[in-house]
Amino acid sequence: MNKLDASFDDVLNDLNIIDLKLPDTVFLGKIDNVISNDNFYILQDSEFANALYFFNKKGYFVNQLNKKGDGPEEYRALSNFVLINDTIKVYDRASRKVVKYLLPDLKFISYKNIDHYIFGTIYDENKEFILSISDEETSDVDYLGIIIHDKDFNILKNFSRAPAIIEASFTENLFIHDNNYFYSEPFNELIYKVEKDTLTPLYKIDFGSYKLPDEIVNISDPEEFYDRIRLGEYAFAIHHVNFTKNSLSFNFYRNLDFDNKLLGIYNMNTDKGGILRTENIFQEYLANPISKSGNHYYTIVYPSESETLDESLKERLKVSALNDKPLLLEYNFELKN
Numbered sequence: 001m002n003k004l005d006a007s008f009d010d011v012l013n014d015l016n017i018i019d020l021k022l023p024d025t026v027f028l029g030k031i032d033n034v035i036s037n038d039n040f041y042i043l044q045d046s047e048f049a050n051a052l053y054f055f056n057k058k059g060y061f062v063n064q065l066n067k068k069g070d071g072p073e074e075y076r077a078l079s080n081f082v083l084i085n086d087t088i089k090v091y092d093r094a095s096r097k098v099v100k101y102l103l104p105d106l107k108f109i110s111y112k113n114i115d116h117y118i119f120g121t122i123y124d125e126n127k128e129f130i131l132s133i134s135d136e137e138t139s140d141v142d143y144l145g146i147i148i149h150d151k152d153f154n155i156l157k158n159f160s161r162a163p164a165i166i167e168a169s170f171t172e173n174l175f176i177h178d179n180n181y182f183y184s185e186p187f188n189e190l191i192y193k194v195e196k197d198t199l200t201p202l203y204k205i206d207f208g209s210y211k212l213p214d215e216i217v218n219i220s221d222p223e224e225f226y227d228r229i230r231l232g233e234y235a236f237a238i239h240h241v242n243f244t245k246n247s248l249s250f251n252f253y254r255n256l257d258f259d260n261k262l263l264g265i266y267n268m269n270t271d272k273g274g275i276l277r278t279e280n281i282f283q284e285y286l287a288n289p290i291s292k293s294g295n296h297y298y299t300i301v302y303p304s305e306s307e308t309l310d311e312s313l314k315e316r317l318k319v320s321a322l323n324d325k326p327l328l329l330e331y332n333f334e335l336k337n
Contacts, residue, residue: 004265004274006335008283011265011276013244013334014296018059020326026061028053028326033171034291034298037083040104041328043300050078052088054104059328065090065106067099073108075099080171082123082130084151091121091153098153114153116144120171126179129156131194133174133183135166141220146183148196159199161185162220172239172251175292184250186237187217187225205250205264210235230256238264240292242332249276249333251288263287267335276333286331296330 004011018041022028029045036042040062043053051066065088067074077094087109090099096117100109120133130151134144138160145161161169168186175182181194182202189205212234219225229236233255240251249265266273278284282301289297 004276004335008276008278008286011247011333011335012286013332014330016296016330018055018328018330020055020328021060022325023061026053026064028300031290031300034293034300034328035081035083036293036296036298036330042081042083043328044078044081046078050075052078052081052090055328063104063106065101067108070095072111073099079119080121080132082121083125084123085125089153091118093117093119112152116147116155118147120169120174122171122174122176122181124176124179124181127181129196131174131181131183133166133169133171134158135163137163146194146199148194157197164220164222164225167222168237170239172292175241177243177295182241184238184241186239187212189236189238191238191241203248205238205252207235210254212236226256235262240289240297242292242295242297244295244332244334246337247333247335248273261288263333265333265335267337270337273335286329296332299329301327301329 029048031043031045032047033044034041041055045051049066050068051064053064054062056062075090075092077092078090079093080091082089086103088101088103092099097111097113099111101107102109116134116136118132118134121130123130130149132147132149134147136144138144142160143163143166144158145166146159147155148157150156165185165187173184183192183194190201191203193200193202210233216228219228235252235254238250238252242249246269247265247267249263251261251263254262263276264273265276276287278287285299285301289299291298
């Protein structure tokens, strides 16, 4: 839990600023997820617009998926999505169905009802299966937990987990690194490699005297769990885990201040790490990314938000004070030797 001696700029790495060139008729809502692949940046607003916005790699607007409704080719709640070859599959949690569209024109192809709830969902084109998290109850003490789906969202295997663990997990607890799937489990702070038939622990984040004691980690009831951690000083719930050349970085919470995520970084070669200090609002934005895709974090800033970007930062980002187009920031963190 030590503060790093390194400055924020010392560890900020591979910063790419993408000026999102939006048509005047398109407005971004509250973006809560960004996925990047070889062709697109895909921005998701699941709270207000229930829409996806597609940009090419130079930041030009390509298309948007905004088909709310109860029809076969529509969705009521755009919860998660995965890209599989030249298609996109959208999971509608409200209707418990998956709707399939063709890329890039987003023409409707088909839909399929599924009989269980999921939320976190990721897919890598080198894999034969989809990885998801499910809060579907299987008993009084277990949820379906971590699910291996085939490409049609049929369950191939699941790893049951207690309700407290799953309710503290989000899409941000799943990630892909070197074409492998991983799950960072809150409370025990284990990072598992997920394969088709196995869940293998590879790393553990040790918060020392701030780690949750075993008697709290093993509580299955969510309300009892949160009541217990209010009584102490704890660090827990790693997510947004990212590996770079020699470093591992991740967000986590200290106590129950869920509006203030901290960012830890650790050098795998020197066995040194700590908490990344932030000195202004712009750095706080970067330390609290919207999402992680590939080996980069993503967040969005609006140049007109003066509380976020002062004039010196606008100059650094090479934007005009008159430009109100959103900026997509792509970056990672590397703790030097």
